[in-house]
Amino acid sequence: MAQISLRNLTKYYPGGQVPAVDDVSLDIPAGGFLTLLGPSGCGKSSTLRIVAGLSDPDGGQVLMDRRDVTRLGAQKRNIGMVFQSLALFPHLTVAENVAFGPRMRGVSAADRKARVERVLSIVELTGFAQRYPHQLSGGQQQRVALARAMVVEPSVLILDEPFSALDRKLREAMQLELYRITREIGVTALFVTHDQEEALTLSDQIAVMNHGRVEQCGTPREIFAAPQTRFVAEFMGLSNFLPARIDDGSLEIEGQRFAWTGRMETHGDCDVALRPEGLWLSADAPAGAPALPGVLRQAIYQGPTSSYTVQLPSGRSLVARTAQAEAPAAIGAPVWLSWTQDSLLAFAK
Amino acid sequence: MTGFTLFRRVGAGALYTFLLAPLVFVIVVSFNGGTTPKFPPEGFSLQWYGVALSNPNFTGSALTSLVLATAATMVGTPLGVAAAFGIARGRFPGKGFLEAVFLSPLIVPGIVIGVALLVSLASIGLRDAPIRLLIGHVLLILPYVLRTTLAGLASFDRAVEEAAVTLGAGRAQVLWHVTLPALRPAILAGAAFGFIISFDDAAVSIFLIDAHATTLPLAIMSYMQYNFDPSIAAISSMLIALTLAGAVFIERGFGLKRFLGN
Numbered sequence: 001m002a003q004i005s006l007r008n009l010t011k012y013y014p015g016g017q018v019p020a021v022d023d024v025s026l027d028i029p030a031g032g033f034l035t036l037l038g039p040s041g042c043g044k045s046s047t048l049r050i051v052a053g054l055s056d057p058d059g060g061q062v063l064m065d066r067r068d069v070t071r072l073g074a075q076k077r078n079i080g081m082v083f084q085s086l087a088l089f090p091h092l093t094v095a096e097n098v099a100f101g102p103r104m105r106g107v108s109a110a111d112r113k114a115r116v117e118r119v120l121s122i123v124e125l126t127g128f129a130q131r132y133p134h135q136l137s138g139g140q141q142q143r144v145a146l147a148r149a150m151v152v153e154p155s156v157l158i159l160d161e162p163f164s165a166l167d168r169k170l171r172e173a174m175q176l177e178l179y180r181i182t183r184e185i186g187v188t189a190l191f192v193t194h195d196q197e198e199a200l201t202l203s204d205q206i207a208v209m210n211h212g213r214v215e216q217c218g219t220p221r222e223i224f225a226a227p228q229t230r231f232v233a234e235f236m237g238l239s240n241f242l243p244a245r246i247d248d249g250s251l252e253i254e255g256q257r258f259a260w261t262g263r264m265e266t267h268g269d270c271d272v273a274l275r276p277e278g279l280w281l282s283a284d285a286p287a288g289a290p291a292l293p294g295v296l297r298q299a300i301y302q303g304p305t306s307s308y309t310v311q312l313p314s315g316r317s318l319v320a321r322t323a324q325a326e327a328p329a330a331i332g333a334p335v336w337l338s339w340t341q342d343s344l345l346a347f348a349k
Numbered sequence: 350m351t352g353f354t355l356f357r358r359v360g361a362g363a364l365y366t367f368l369l370a371p372l373v374f375v376i377v378v379s380f381n382g383g384t385t386p387k388f389p390p391e392g393f394s395l396q397w398y399g400v401a402l403s404n405p406n407f408t409g410s411a412l413t414s415l416v417l418a419t420a421a422t423m424v425g426t427p428l429g430v431a432a433a434f435g436i437a438r439g440r441f442p443g444k445g446f447l448e449a450v451f452l453s454p455l456i457v458p459g460i461v462i463g464v465a466l467l468v469s470l471a472s473i474g475l476r477d478a479p480i481r482l483l484i485g486h487v488l489l490i491l492p493y494v495l496r497t498t499l500a501g502l503a504s505f506d507r508a509v510e511e512a513a514v515t516l517g518a519g520r521a522q523v524l525w526h527v528t529l530p531a532l533r534p535a536i537l538a539g540a541a542f543g544f545i546i547s548f549d550d551a552a553v554s555i556f557l558i559d560a561h562a563t564t565l566p567l568a569i570m571s572y573m574q575y576n577f578d579p580s581i582a583a584i585s586s587m588l589i590a591l592t593l594a595g596a597v598f599i600e601r602g603f604g605l606k607r608f609l610g611n
Contacts, residue, residue: 054511074514081515087508091530100526101516152516 002155009060022212038209080149095129101152278343279320291338379582410568421486429494459552478559490543501535
């Protein structure tokens, strides 16, 4: 396993005016698991292909253990890659697929056999060595692709949305399996996905990308609990955005003023987001908690929580997801929405 | 059974009868005991197979056709594969035009190809029948190999090649160990089709043969001008068997539907 550093990577595609990858700098410690997370077209796959050596950057460097590999071809980088389409060799058996990398690297036949057996046992495919890819289920093919990438003991394991073709149940099982395997063999991993839950499940570090840039990089907890930009917040599933204004320690939302103790020293217009699970409904104005008045428009019972839509005087709606099984007011009746301090996030415009 | 289903079945049956009856007829006639290709046959006999196989005109030309089809397939297949790679992957203008040129032997009448080859090859001093035949038959085979290989390349996932590169394979190793083996069914299907087309051809070959080198279809034609006996049916039956074997080979390796459906 190697320590990977990306320095100011930039990539333009022919005819493109805006860079597909724009000044991306990231570090993955040896044995770390970093996920590039973002919507399609955000530059995550382009970045990954540059790290793999399948695409040349127009600027910047890729370092592996402080060695500059930017101009080194993919076949010399000692990487293992799992492709979105899996890209198994259709004419080779499972064992031959897995043995391909060692064979190309000149590993002796006997040694090859031992390594293939070991890796197939890690991915729990021992009995399937002589099958062909088309004779396997989707999940089994997935594990062959993983085994083929791992068997070369790569400096970095690169995974390009490998689970996107699987159904939800299988995807979750494979995520747990990938988590177990990467931690078990101790490999540096670079993962690409557009699925925030998948990123949260697997990663040590998440880099959220948008328009070719890294919007924010941090631990899953940091990214989820303290998104730095509205884009990151929205991508992590946050909703309930309202325009607001911060002046001298006071926060103005919907014409009401509240004490502001959060970060953000800058003054002026901003957006705030209220986490649905941090909201609470009451029939009367609550004492000691910030609250906004509104009208209850919808109440949906969802088992452990209920979902309430409240329309504010400005006409904007907020959704509260609370443990209140019974609404404190009838539909169409006035209610108060209060929130806890840490469930309100503010973002500069 | 509804009226429509009945209608459909009867229709399909009629169509198959129309297509297959002549073949069945020829096969039945080939076992004729009499001296003329009559139906129903007069008794059962294998004598016409004996007559056909002991006629040096047939056996000699059959050998010529076999050698020619084999040689033309061996020359035409690599050319067709190379052309397909160039057309599918090259970055140059006029690719569509080039593909049309390579596929033109499928559209241009064989007689035109034959005359054109005869005249143009004579003008550069090439009058040797075996060489002329080989060139003509390579032209016939090329479009078949090109089409199947192009179809194979179109459904081939380039990420498979990238996977090989990341695993340490160089360009030549990727081609040899990954791309060509993955395309093998497509290439073999084109080659098998081309072989049959070459073996069966009369229109192009008739302009390119000479007194010493003639092909089986032409030997059959010239025999029929003067004789009319069931040995022709015996030869035809053997050709049907050969073609059937070829079709089964293509179906096993590649799928006839995929080949014809491009």
